[in-house]
Amino acid sequence: MTFVEAASAPLRKTGAIKLHGPEAFEGMRKAGRLVAEALDMLGDMVEPGVTTETLDKRALEFGLDHGALPACLNYRGYGHTICTSINHVVCHGIPNDKPLREGDIVNVDVTYILDGWHGDSSRMYAVGPIPRRAERLIEITHESLKRGVAAVKPGATTGDIGAAIQDFAEGERCSVVRDFCGHGIGRLFHDEPNILHYGRRGEGAPLKPGMLFTIEPMINLGRPHVKILGDGWTAVTRDRSLSAQFEHMVGVTEDGCEVFTYSPRGTEMPVFSQG
Numbered sequence: 172m173t174f175v176e177a178a179s180a181p182l183r184k185t186g187a188i189k190l191h192g193p194e195a196f197e198g199m200r201k202a203g204r205l206v207a208e209a210l211d212m213l214g215d216m217v218e219p220g221v222t223t224e225t226l227d228k229r230a231l232e233f234g235l236d237h238g239a240l241p242a243c244l245n246y247r248g249y250g251h252t253i254c255t256s257i258n259h260v261v262c263h264g265i266p267n268d269k270p271l272r273e274g275d276i277v278n279v280d281v282t283y284i285l286d287g288w289h290g291d292s293s294r295m296y297a298v299g300p301i302p303r304r305a306e307r308l309i310e311i312t313h314e315s316l317k318r319g320v321a322a323v324k325p326g327a328t329t330g331d332i333g334a335a336i337q338d339f340a341e342g343e344r345c346s347v348v349r350d351f352c353g354h355g356i357g358r359l360f361h362d363e364p365n366i367l368h369y370g371r372r373g374e375g376a377p378l379k380p381g382m383l384f385t386i387e388p389m390i391n392l393g394r395p396h397v398k399i400l401g402d403g404w405t406a407v408t409r410d411r412s413l414s415a416q417f418e419h420m421v422g423v424t425e426d427g428c429e430v431f432t433y434s435p436r437g438t439e440m441p442v443f444s445q446g
Contacts, residue, residue: 172364172376177357188355188363190381195288195357196422196429199383202239202290203420203431206281209233210294211436213253213281217296219273223255227266230281239283242291242360249404254280254293261348261389261397261406261414273299276309278416282360289356291385292432293418297441304392305413306443311343312390312415313440319368319386323421323428327378333370336388348389348414350397350406355384356420380425387418 177189191199212233213226231252234241241252256264256278257271264278271277280293295309318335337347353366364376368388393412400407408414417439421428433439 174379177381182358184359184362186363188376188379188382189357190379191357191383191422192381195381195383198286198288199290199357199420199422199431202283202285202288203292204290204435205234205237205239205285206283206290206292207432207434209281209283210279210292211434211438213279214294214296214438214441217271217277217279217298219299220270222268222270223257223264223266223277224268226255226279227251227253234283237285239285239290242282242284242289246360252281254278256280256414256416258413259408259411261391261408262351262416263404263406265402265404271298274301274305276301276305276413276415280416280418287358289358289360290432291356291360291418291420293387293416294439295415295417295441297443300444308345308390308392308413308415309441311340311345312388313417315340315368315388315390316386316417316419319388320419320421320428320430323378323386323423325378325380325423325425328373329364329366329375329378330370331372331375332386333367333375334372337369340388340390346391346393346395348391348395348397351387351389353385353387353418355382357383378423380423382423383420385418385420387416389414389416
């Protein structure tokens, strides 16, 4: 595995893992906080009758109002600011004019570019009262992310992250999606290394101070298999079981990691209302 100082590396994906300095961490703090603030704001809007298209337009306005560009808009032909993945949609759900319904669960994924740095995060939201199985899935997925983040420290490996997530999720009789992974991030949207959400401890790339990447486990109530719909983006569970995802963006420090995308309000987990 090759490592390179980010300051001297070309601004493209080269196969090497970039190690960033204090300036990058400061840029990522600002970008990460803006995304977290956007997710707080969008969470206030999620309720029955609201369309994901409305959420998308508000996310675009919020980013532009704060001097940020939406990273997903026109990325590889994608036509929206955010991804909105509902119920059995695993990821990359496309916003549309269909209203959210009571009982739905929805993941909202936002990425902004602020002063050249990418902020990337996603959260789950409950649309009114939801079934207990959906609450449980959201709780398990959030705990899976927390355990993945807790595994990040110098001397550990990317396999330690995946193993921490897989061991917990499968121990709760859920499955881990294998078709998508976390990724390096910084001035590039997607960079090295890939962060698998399953694996074996001690395997994979070693973690070193200065690495920047996302951890974004997708957990299914049923089997892990997914398929891509005809739009070329939307990934759904093959067995139509519910799926959930949370995503944080982290930087490896000298003694652990810094999470750039915590909610300023402390409201990353939805409050489940009673029907």
